[in-house]
Structures are given as structure tokens and as C-alpha cells.
Amino acid sequence: QVANILLNGVKYESELNGSGETSEQPLSVKLLCSTICQMPKALRNLCINHFLGWLSFEGMLLFYTDFMGEVVFQGNPKAPHNSDEYQKYNAGVTMGCWGMCIYAFSAAFYSALLEKLEERFSTRTLYFVAYLAFGLGTGLATLSRNIYVVLSLCATYGILFATLCTLPYSLLCDYYQSHEVSPGLGRGEGLPLHPLMLCPPQFIGSQAEGTRRGMGVDISLLSCQYFLAQILVALAMGPLTAAVGSASGAMYFASLVSFLGCLFSSLCVTYESPPTEELPPAEEQRPLLPRA
Template identity: 30%
Template sequence: MERSHQIVAASLASSDPSNNAPVPTNAFEAELKQKAKLVQLGLMRRPEHEEPDDYEEKDKVTIKSMVVSMIRMPPRLWKLMICQVIGWVAYFATHLYFTDFVATAVYNGTFEHDDDAGFERYKKGVAMGCWGLGLYSASTAVYAFCLERWLAERFSLNSLYFVGYVVYAVGCLVNYFIHNVVVNIIMCFTFGMLVVSLNTLPYHMLSKFHTDETYRNKDGTKRGIGVDCSLLNSCYFLGELIVAASLGPLLERTGYEKIIFDNSK
């Protein structure tokens, strides 16, 4: 078949362009179809004057255009980004120190090498905390499946987004007041609910924003969904930056790693 296409391409390429004899309509349409098919198969190149050129200089994305887009963003996107930053800060603040919390607050372990018994308890606590993070990963997959299959069809996106935050807050409060290994490990499923909410629901909301004709910049200009997606993605890194800049010095100054969950001091 490829050989036949090459023969047709050669015959079309060798045709005499100076021949001005009228071509029957049916033959002309058949020739156009053959050329279009050869272009799709990569056996013929489209003429330069037929190449689509939709690019405009004003569509070029620069740092300046990104900053201007942030300044002019609609209020509803501002609110969504603030919620995203808060969610990522909460997630990183608890997730990064969860194993240390289990090792010190639940198992009463110490990180001192001269205390062999305390150090052994610390290692067991870290291992058990890792099992909790494994449960968190499994709950992420399960909740994502349920969200896509059933929940998103029965409840609004705003409600599911709010519930994800509330459930996570309840899980953190339970871990704060109850230092029991079984309870603390079970509460790890709330981590998964928050992560799924942060990674999926805002982008569904954003797609709905762009179907609304009233969703525009403050100056009335239309927004691009690609820029808005990149702004939502930046909330992840902003949350990491806030946690690194605040909790690191705080824990270093207090010398107390259990400050995230532990209420015993």
C-alpha cells in the first residue's frame, strides 16, 4: 500500500504545471483528495502558502504577561488560589512530620543514641508511621475512584471541596488529642481525601469557570485556561515554600518536633 502511495505521489509531482487544459471537476476533486491523503500519510508536504499560521505576537507568554494575568484575575480565582495555598500548607505541615509524631508522641521514643530503649521505640514508631502513610496512599486511590465514579455526579464540586478540608481538619484534631497508634493510623485516610481534593476538584472548578461568559479579567478581557492552570499549580510550590520558611525555623528555635500534633507540652 505504501508503494502505491509513493507511485501516486511521484505521478502527481511529475505532472506538467504548464498544462492549462481544463480539468474535469470529478478528476480535480479526486486529485485533491489524493493529495490530502498523501499529506496525512507524510508522503507529501503541504505547500507553504497553505500552512496555517494562527500565531500572533500578542499571544506570546512572558513573565510580564503572567504577572499582569495574576493582577487582573477574577475574584473567584483569587479565592480558589487562597484555599489551595492553605490546603497545601496544612498538608505539608502534617505529612512531613507524621512519622516523627508517631515515634515521639505515640511510642515515646527518643532520637538520642545513648538511650538505646528510647531509640528502639523511636524506630518502631517511624516504621508504624510509614504504615500509616501507606494507608494514606491507598485511601488516595480509593477516594479518587469514588469521587470520579459516584460522588462528583451526586454532589457539587464546592461541597466536595469543602468536605475534603473539613474531614482533614477533623483527622488532625483527633491526632492532636488522642495518641493511640490504631486511631492515628486510621486517621491517615483523611490525608488522602485532602490530597485528592487539592489535585482534582480545583481544576474541575476552573473548567466550569471558563464555560461562564462572565468569567473575565477585571478589565473585561478574556482569560486563557492554560495560564489559570499554571497559577493553580503554583499554589503547590507556594505551600512548600511557606512551610519551609516558617516551620523549619520554628522547630529549630523550639527544639520540639512534636509541635505539629502533640499537645503534651
């Protein structure tokens, strides 16, 4: 599905480049920074929501095995190697690795089902369910001490991972391509369907104004949220776990951020094509003289 999304983006870019508006301004750091600062509101909200998703997921992923060893199995990694506490910690880390296997299988299984689910449910619903499931999964795992319950909740982690790797890019393609054209326009009326009619102007930009955007840059902006989340997790999780005293702090953090992303995806993310100028009726765009 991700491959289809990228192929659609490449097809759109090729049509746009062949539409007569060519780029004469070379790529530079200044132009790239301008593109980032002047991104449309819909794209900015999507990037923020994507960042929240990766922030919660990375917070869980980096500390999950440590959480299993310290909290669930009541082990101590600083204890002597021949002590029972250290053996419990090792057993917890081993069990945590099995939990990561469950997460990987659930991510693969949900990825296979996601395309079918998109046909029955809206993107808003799938986005909301993914964040909600992950928030509940990490929260309940932190509160529970039952090994089987904690392991079974790993399936919710795969749901969010598959969602983060697919739906944001699908929404970005919708922003570029989903614009309804008047019925009959370019279909048997002697008028070709111009590629620029398929894309909202705030995502195309204007070459004359120096605001021309490209789908490749916007896809990169989405992908960068993954690395920004890793940087913040690396900076914040150490002091947080030290303040709490165990890896439970990282799991609580992941759960809270996921619930925040759940609300943000429902209230702020745009799931429909951004507003564009309405095209004139098809009758007004017909040629005065019929073509031979």
C-alpha cells in the same frame, strides 16, 4: 477524571483560538506578571483556598513519621543508638510509614469514588468535607496516643489529597465553560453557538485591552500553590517545632490551617459561574429573513 478536565480545557482553548480572536502579543515576563496581578476575584479566592489546603497537607506530610516516633512512641532521635528511646523512635517511624501506606490507599480509593460523589453532592459539600475531615484527623491524631486510632485517621489525609488534585481544576473549567445559553439559541434556530458565549468575559479578557487570558496560565497558577506551600512550610515548620519542642506543633498547625481552609471554602470560594452579561432573548437574535 483529571485527564477529562484537562481534555475539556484543551478543547475549549482550540475552540477559542478558532473563533477569530488571535493573539498577536508575544508572551513575556511582564505580560505574565500582569496576568497574575489582574486575575479575577473568583480565581484569586480559589488559589488562596488551594494554597491553604496544600499548606496544611504538606505540614502534616513532612513531619508525620517524626510525629509518630517522638510523640506517639515517646522516642528520642538524639538518644544513643543502643538505648530504648532510640529504638522506640525507630519503631514509631516504621509505624508512620505504614500510616502513609494507609493514606495512599485511601487517596486512591477516594479518587475512584469522587466522580460518583460529584453526581450526588455539590462541589461545595465535597470541598467542605475534605478540609473538615483532614482538620479533625490531624487534630485527633495529635491528641490521641493509641496507635490504632492514629493509623485509622490516616484515611482522612487521602480524602484531602484526592480533593486538592481534582476539584480546584474542575472548578476552574466551570469558570471558563459554565454559562447558560438561552434555550433554542444555536439549536435549530439557524444560529451557530459561538464559543465565546460559553465563557465569562472576565476569564477570556480582551486582546485589544491586553488582558487576554489563557486556561493554561490559570492552571499553572493553581499548581504553583503547591510549591508556595512547600516554601512556607520549609521556612516556618523548623522554628515552630523548635518552639513547641516536638512534631506536635506541625500537626496542630496542619489542623488549624485546614479548619481555616474549611471556612474559606465555604464563605469565599465561588462555586457557580461568575456573573456575565445576559444575552438577549432568542427571538431578538433571530434573522429577519428566514434562511432558505
